[in-house]
């Protein structure tokens with residue numbers, strides 16, 4: 001027995017002697033922490049191994065990953081949570097990957113036709129090929145809407161090509177409004193080539209989306225200078241002035257301009273999987289607790305010349321899946337909960353919370369039955385004893401009370417709330433919050449900048465996020481806190497479901 005072990009036992013004995021009347025969670029012996037650490041590390045090592053190739057949805061590594069999770073869920077004693085005998089463990093998520101391929105914008109006035117050079121124009125479509133013509137002789141009006149969204153026109157935009165002036169912050173919503181009015185294409189005038197380059201940096205790469213959210217848009221962009229050259233500088237300056245003066249009330253005008261817009265994309269449709277297991281509650285119909293974490297990561301992401309290009313995602317988010325599995329094992333080892341406890345490993349979080357959004361759209365059990373959801377994301381960064389970053393605090397008073405009490409019982413302190421709040425919309429729990437499900441993320445990773453910033457700077461979304469760099473002290477603290485919380489919240493006697501979440 002080591003000296004420190006002897007001291008630890010003495011300390012436990014002293015604490016026991018002066019224990020307060022309130023029930024405290026069972027303390028965890030150092031050798032138990034060591035056993036938890038060994039299991040977490042083994043699972044993180046497996047998930048972040050090069051064999052999983054960075055766990056990208058739609059790849060062999062992605063399929064390996066969810067097959068591995070299913071197997072571990074089964075070994076932990078979970079049963080399928082799909083509530084569909086035809087699909088064990090798996091909730092398919094239909095995804096669409098679109099990569100822009102080619103684009104051409106041709107403008108003309110009278111007999112003059114100008115193929116706008118690529119430094120001055122860009123066109124994007126989710127279709128394999130999209131083409132739109134407008135202007136004199138085509139039967140398709142080209143309509144200048146200025147800074148508006150075409151709503152003053154009623155149905156008159158249907159089939160037209162709309163031309164709008166960029167107005168940062170509002171453009172996306174205005175473009176969507178124009179497409180809702182069935183514009184065939186929208187041409188946005190950007191202030192300069194820098195703005196166009198910034199747009200390309202965002203749009204000119206593979207984009208993953210839910211197949212169910214596909215929008216059939218043909219969106220073209222041109223710099224102000226290039227547009228002025230075709231229209232005539234003086235005339236263009238005059239129209240812009242009118243548009244500025246009129247703002248939203250500006251009466252759209254039909255342009256005597258011929259337009260040809262074309263774009264092609266490489267499209268791939270495929271299914272990935274959310275994986276869901278559960279511990280059935282002993283009191284059916286009493287509600288559910290949901291534990292979730294995303295299994296996907298970025299695949300290859302290092303620079304092209306790097307020797308190691310695989311982004312293994314050990315902290316992000318092999319650690320969250322490992323913690324979910326360990327929670328499942330520990331909860332299975334105890335008395336059965338009254339409420340159902342679900343364990344959901346989501347796909348495609350990295351490209352924009354796609355897997356969880358698919359889950360919310362088509363849940364395998366009523367979302368309203370979930371009394372609380374705990375997202376586990378980037379859990380293996382902080383050392384033991386670190387403050388808790390509480391993402392999602394302040395949205396559900398009853399849940400806040402239970403979480404803060406559980407933290408107090410474990411001697412945990414609350415971290416920097418501003419820091420935690422800044423992550424609210426960047427994690428899977430956000431899709432649940434938006435659907436009215438009380439969802440939080442409790443992790444010592446987001447407790448202080450002193451802990452988070454060095455990780456973000458050196459390993460976040462880089463090939464260096466490997467198992468060698470993980471820190472499990474804070475993860476074990478957080479795991480024990482979650483275990484307490486899930487047991488409490490899964491018990492209707494201790495946590496009656498608020499009326500709004502009652503199934």
Ligand SMILES: [Zn+2]
Nearest residue numbers: 316317350461
């Ligand atoms: Zn990430």
